Amino acid sequence: MFRKILILAVAFTLAGCATAPTKTQFSNSRSYPGSYDAVWTQVVHFFATNNIPIKNIAKDSGVIYAEASSFDSNDADCGSNPLMTPQQNVIALNVFVQDKGDHREVSVNATFRQVLVGPYNTVQTVTCLSRGTIEQTIFDSIH
Numbered sequence: 001m002f003r004k005i006l007i008l009a010v011a012f013t014l015a016g017c018a019t020a021p022t023k024t025q026f027s028n029s030r031s032y033p034g035s036y037d038a039v040w041t042q043v044v045h046f047f048a049t050n051n052i053p054i055k056n057i058a059k060d061s062g063v064i065y066a067e068a069s070s071f072d073s074n075d076a077d078c079g080s081n082p083l084m085t086p087q088q089n090v091i092a093l094n095v096f097v098q099d100k101g102d103h104r105e106v107s108v109n110a111t112f113r114q115v116l117v118g119p120y121n122t123v124q125t126v127t128c129l130s131r132g133t134i135e136q137t138i139f140d141s142i143h
Contacts, residue, residue, distance in 0.1 A: 018081040026132030029107040030139045031100070039104040039142055040097050046141040052093070062097040071134070076112035078128035084116035089128075095138065106142060108135040 032039050040059055047054050047066055056065040071091040078086070094109040112128035 018083075019079045021077040021079040021126075021129040023129050024077070024131045026130070026135065028109060028132075028135050029105055030142075031103040031105050032142055033103055034143070036097065036099045036104055039106065042142045043095055043097055043106060043138065046138055062099075064093070064095040064097075066093045066095070067091065068093075071112060074131065075133045076110075076114075076128035076130050078112070078114040078126055081116065081118070081124075084118040084122075084124060086114055087117050087123075088115040089113070090115075091134070093134070093138075106139065108138050110134050 034042075040062070043064065044054075044057070046052075047064070052066050052068045054064055054066045056063070058064075068091050069088065071089045073089075075091070076089075078089075090113045092111040092113075096105075096107045096109075098105045098107075110130045112130060114126050114128055116124045116126065118124065
């Protein structure tokens with residue numbers, strides 16, 4: 001009985017050490033002077049060369065939805081919880097390419113989720129906050 005109480009006391013103490021994700025300021029859109037077709041092709045090429053599966057794509061509306069089953073810890077801040085162990089990282093990407101007359105605008109919306117497993121096989125999913133690195137990588141792939 002004492003052992004269970006001790007474990008619970010340690011668990012509650014460590015849970016108090018958990019931290020929330022920190023928000024990073026960055027721009028999620030960028031403009032390009034190239035043609036719509038050229039910009040679109042380069043965005044699609046990014047997904048193909050980085051082995052990120054595209055789930056839905058519609059060139060006429062400029063929308064790409066992709067999802068990957070992993071992301072680097074540098075890409076998002078998921079906070080921390082010393083009682084939980086990360087088991088899976090999932091990223092969903094919505095990329096929009098819009099014709100704005102004299103330029104094309106590319107916007108990237110990234111959603112990061114991390115599945116954690118804790119004591120007694122408890123499972124928790126947390127929403128992580130982007131650090132802007134995946135968005136920057138996509139922008140840098142467009143010339």
